[in-house]
Amino acid sequence: MLAQRTERETGSGLMDIKFTNRLSYKQARLTVLVGFILGTLLSLIQIGIDYASEDASINREMQALLQISHNPASRIAYNIDAELAQELTRGLLQSPAITRARLIDNNQTVLADVQRPRQESGYRLMSDFLFGDNREFQDRLFLSHMPDDYLGTLFLEVDTFTFGSRFLKRAEVTLLNGFMRSLILTGILLGLFYIMLTQPLVRVISALSNSDSRNPAQSKLSFPPGHEHDEIGVLVKVANQQFVSMATEIQQRRNAENRLTDYLNELENIVSARTNELKASNTRLSQSNEELEEARRRALDMAQARAAFLANMSHEIRTPLNGLLGMIALSLDSPLNAEQRQQLSIAHDSGKVLVELLNDVLDLSKFDAGQLELERIPFDLGALVEDTANLLSQNAAPSVELTCLIDPQFPSMVLGDPTRVRQIVSNLLSNALKFTRFGRVDVRLSSYPGGVRLEVCDTGIGIPSEAQVRIFQPFTQAGAGITRQYGGTGLGLALTNNLCEAMQGRLSISSEAGFGSQFSAELPLPSHTAAVPAQALRGSVAAISNASSGLAELLQTLLPGWGLDYQRYDSPEQLKKATPDLLITDDLDCLFNLRPLISAPILLVTAYGNFLPGEQAAHLAPLQQQARPLARNALYQTLRRTLHGADSINQSPLSGAQYSERRARILLVEDNPVNQLVAKGMLAKLGCEVSVAAHGADALEQLEQSPFDLVLMDCNMPVMDGYEASRRIRQSGRWPDLPIVALTANAMPEERERCRAAGMSDYLAKPFRREELLALIDHWVPLTTT
Template sequence: MLAQRTECETGSEPMDIKFTNRLSYKQARLTVLAGFILGTLLSLIQIGIDYASEDASINREMRALLEISHNPASRIAYNIDSELAQELAQGLLQSPAITHVRLIDNNDTVLVDVQRPRLESSYRMLSDFLFGERREFQDRLQLSHMPDEYLGTLFIEVDTFAFGSRFLKRAEVTLLSGFVRSLILTCILLTLFYFMLTKPLVRVIRALSNSDSRNPNQGKLSFPPGHEQDEIGVLVKVANQQFVSMATEIQQRRNAENRLTDYLNELENIVSARTNELRASNASLSQSNEELEEARRRALDMAQARAAFLANMSHEIRTPLNGLLGMIALSLDSPLNAEQRQQLSIAHDSGKVLVDLLNDILDLSKFDAGQLELERIPFDLGSMVEDTASLLSQNAAPSVELTCLIDPTFPALVLGDPTRVRQIVSNLLSNALKFTRFGRVDVRLRRETGGVRIEVCDTGIGIPHEAQVRIFQPFTQAGAGITRQYGGTGLGLALTNNLCEAMQGRLSISSEAGFGSQFSAELPLPAHTLAIAPAPLQGQIAAISTAGSGLDELLATLLPAWGLTYQRHDHLDTLTMQQPDLLITDNLSALFDLRPAVKAPILLVTAYGNFLPTEQATQLAPLQQQARPLTRSALYQSLHRALNGADTMTPSPLQGTPNNERRAHILLVEDNPVNQLVAKGMLAKLGCDVRVATHGAEALERLEQHDFDLVLMDCNMPVMDGYEASRKIRQSGRWPTLPIVALTANAMPEERERCRAAGMNDYLAKPFRREELLTLINQWVPL
């Protein structure tokens, strides 16, 4: 009964289609709408033409009337006959359009001046708008046999309403007739579309609703008369084909059901036999599930313990590292002799290597947790590559030539994450320097379509083909002997590969055992600022170096782009015939043979820490010494000094002149005395006024007593930690815009969110550098 009721309800649906939802109505509506718009436009065009014609007819009829009245008016003016003038005026006033007639003679005597009131109507305002309220015409009177003698003037004032009312009535009839035509067209189209489209479709829908698709003997639908070959006929034909297919499928399903019934009877016997076996298996599975659940709980506990270990390790290692590196950095700013400065620099660089190792471990855990975030800011990639190479040059063997080869057309600034790109360059370069004892290590930087390409090439031990796949795996190196001989954790290349993939880039390797390696990082870093060419120089530069050396390639690339003439020589003998403006060499053995044969200034490019003593340098004066890798900025400065004879120079566009001097009142909240000294020393170097609080409660008291521009808040402190102190500062409402920056040794990702939730504005992980502190102060305490 329910199925029959559903069929009945379905069968009644075609009759419930609303009139406005029918296709005939929709098609008629669109057709009539288009016809109505088109008819209205045509009517408006017709009315516009009629308006122009009527407007012209006013002037034309009045001019004709003036021509008719010209001779009588001229005789009246000649004879000065007022009675005839009165009769002429009354005759002109018989025209419904003329409301005022005035005739004067040649002495300006008024012979007649007659007018009548205007007609009033509801159309007058529109008529006046279209044709004007009135028009005046005048005719200069003269006789035909005396054309040069002026007899007087006939003035006529016309009320345009007589013409305007006639035009408006015609326009009204035009618009009404167009509207009536549209209504008639609507009715005709509705009727036609109903009989041609809606009625046949309703018949087909009713037939489909009354059909039973489950009946294999279902008859075919009949074609509506006259629609056998159109779209409705195709619809009926497709429906009949579907009925045949459905009947065939139903019959096949019934046969299959019969076969399934037989199979079910057989399966019942099999299931009964297997039931006992399954009960035993279920018991075994239950025990296995319990063991798996226990293993899952242990894995979760281990993951939590690992995360806690990483957080604690980060905090416990970074806190003393911050004090160590900070104190060394402050000591480097004090007066030191060369040996002390070199020793402290090595200690500072070694501490930074330890920080980089710690960052690699934490970054690898971020990759595993999917929590790595990338910045997109403009930065100078060329200078960053040179700075990184200069920092790592102390790791190069004395017989290894380290060179930075940057395309002169490389952009001044690119968009990306400078921290992560520096990690990529540092890891690749450190890896190349570690495994290269002789030859060259080159860092090449050039622009490519859609990004940049960073290449690190070396002449080291190379990597066998079978080991090139696994070197990108964490804690893996090319072989066990590599670890014993060269050391390392095996994290650098794995982290570099992950960083390239996170930036939508690609890291590739080309290497052969015993013949060096080439690592290429293709990164999608778009250009932000195009290359800035330095001021051109003039002069002849000569170099004594080995053919194909890194120094020769660097000079041959940069010097012509700076407007200089460059020539390389193998020996001093080939140089004696000319005197260059500057001689550049990296050959220490032939250095003392240059004087006095060569009088030009000398630029010596040597390995890190291998400068000549003061006594020897004095013997070769004028002499400048630069450590490898030779940066663009250092080379440009040396050339400028040598060619212009100046000891000081204005910095080239390849180097900046940062101004670190500023004045800001800062509250430092830190419980560790060493970290207090480090932060106070850095802030004092930056020109800041610093007040110290040892915990959060004391920080609140300091805020009550003084005004501060910035709060540097340590997170883990006794009495009141940084989180609670930040919440109380925000809840008080007294310092709503005061910037609070977290200083914490915990570098895990969740720490940043915890600081923001407590109301802090920014985050700085320990150990931090003075440059990072300056950047943060510039951001939150603008000048």
């Protein structure tokens, strides 16, 4: 009875502790306070650092933009070309941060002044307070070879809200993350304190309360200072009560019935506790199942929303891209000088890269679903490699020689996925150019039975052997210093390796730190069209270049095969007795010593953007300049024009037959005026007669009045869309064999099936190239060669 009374007193002692005196409350209060203060301080420090970085980035990005625009603006001011000034300033206005761009010449005449309204948002008041409402930048314009001649000034007015809103959104996320981290830290510390301190104390109290009274070898405990009213004080009180009970009952002996009763009571308590634990576990499991089901539903909703977003984004971006690339392609067919043609070609190549980037974004849905599909179409891999190298040559250091070395026997067309192959070439070449500051970067292309071998060799920093194992892993580079010094995400080589494996190919590396790297991609791309032999040229060509240069290797590979008498020299002095028809050199130092020694035309091969100015070039006339890497077709046309006086336009030794005219009547159903002009221009180049309908109802009326060989049908139009118009054409039964080709900016996989369900015969995604349109007409309209 005394023991039972003691246990009741112990239980009541635990319940009598005030909540504010419990250790668990004290630990929670201190942990929450410290965790919240530390988390808030760290978040504020991080926001302060981010603010300083963002404030500095405004000036840095604008100065970088001014540096990029300096040369074009200087030449515009020098030529006093108001039209180009308008184009330049409107291009600068494409930057979301720039609200006004103004270009004046040295007479303070305004050549261009364009502006747009500022963006309004709830963040603007705070952004203007932190960064100011706007900033103005200006750049004094001068030509590189005339730095002292003032040509004008380029003014940029920058709305700091573009940077401020980005900073404020990050600050919100930082504060929220800091608060969440504080809460998580608080919960973890509370759990640890409970497990490591509070729970053991409670167990000690329980053990002392149930201790065996037959062992009285104990003494009375005193209360520790400061713990008279908390859990430790209760522990001491219970212990002393137990000591008194054991001293009182030491002389008594319990019989077997009392011991059995105590044992049964203890067992019943254990069973009851275990039963309660099982009930609690079942409750938690049910809650977890409900949470998992809710998470699954949210994930499905997010996937559907992302798919809809990608489809809308595809349509909205591809429509203006079709007009942009189409107009540039039509402009390239008009008479242009070499500089204009190069500028438009670079713009067209950049637009194609943008299209490929859009395709990569849309492919994310296929990667997530494990349904990456590869095309198998014929394409010119050699031209693809040269185009990619020409576009990326802008990233090469001036002292790096970029060369494309393509086997003369390489097939003119191979079967495969040109988009994925271009990704592989671009990633490997970008990687080589990034890590090479001096020497050479070579892209070599050769074939083997059943496939092709692409090699990218550089003389850059190289990769240590221990790092070569991990560079193909996502978000990984050769070392921490690489990311800091050169930047990058570490995704390029991982994606390239995955693409090679998806094509059943293999990517290998051979490298040594400090001695460059060689990446080799073996891809099973079978030959579709054998190499087309070039029309033989006549004449002698001399070159002054280093024997170990890429130019020397390129010329030695190509020129003898084109029927030319080729000889390389190390210095101008060796040319005294030579009388070549053309001299090729990449040595600027010896260039001005050549003209007294030789009267033949000179071809100067130089780095991108490093052409001689007009005044210097005039002293060396006749002089032609080409940027490296030299493309085979460009070199052939230069030789043909120089040696034979032939027009090089559309005279390529590496291309197939010219476009054949299609005497076909085509109905173009398109509501966008720009896309109408692009499609009409392309079709006119192919000799087609084109009628335009602005919507589906108009197309039905024109079909009633005139016969057509092919209908190019846009899908999204007012009045009647392309789907409904196609269904009505098929349901009428009057034109069962009329080909209807969908022209749509929606490139998602399900769009093709939707077009076929509406009765369309084929599908062409915007933006499309003339070659794609030609292939489509080849398939659906009989060919008439003129």
